[in-house]
Amino acid sequence: MLHFAIMKPSVMLKVCLWVGIWVVVSATGRPAAAAKPDPRYAKARAFTKAGKYASAIATYEAILKQRPTDRQALLRVGPLYFLTADFARARYRFERVTRKRPRFAKGWYFYAYALRKLGRYEKAVVAYRSYRKLAPQDPHAFYG
Numbered sequence: 001m002l003h004f005a006i007m008k009p010s011v012m013l014k015v016c017l018w019v020g021i022w023v024v025v026s027a028t029g030r031p032a033a034a035a036k037p038d039p040r041y042a043k044a045r046a047f048t049k050a051g052k053y054a055s056a057i058a059t060y061e062a063i064l065k066q067r068p069t070d071r072q073a074l075l076r077v078g079p080l081y082f083l084t085a086d087f088a089r090a091r092y093r094f095e096r097v098t099r100k101r102p103r104f105a106k107g108w109y110f111y112a113y114a115l116r117k118l119g120r121y122e123k124a125v126v127a128y129r130s131y132r133k134l135a136p137q138d139p140h141a142f143y144g
Contacts, residue, residue, distance in 0.1 A: 038063065041072065053080050069100060078110055087117040105134035109141070
């Protein structure tokens with residue numbers, strides 16, 4: 001059994017990629033065609049690593065303008081809005097995440113956090129409850 005909690009992120013990524021490839025090959029009998037990665041993701045990650053959050057946000061928003069349901073961009077731009085203290089935009093992006101992926105617990109947590117920072121406490125409580133249903137072992141839902 002693999003213990004993801006103690007793995008390095010790079011090792012965990014490799015394991016997840018191999019498991020994903022195995023699932024596709026076993027389901028179809030042949031490997032899936034590799035999609036050409038968008039170079040803007042690497043550019044946005046480099047901006048983030050350098051602390052240039054506004055540039056990283058602009059890059060992810062350009063991706064979302066072309067592909068509004070892009071999961072990777074949606075999940076990465078929200079935390080950047082937190083880092084720039086733009087809670088209204090963070091709320092908007094995490095609301096989209098929760099609509100697209102209602103079983104994604106952390107999406108609900110960050111959505112609730114943004115609502116709380118904006119003073120929308122009633123909606124934040126509802127979102128924290130949704131998070132608690134999906135991640136009952138995490139105490140952050142109680143202390144958010």
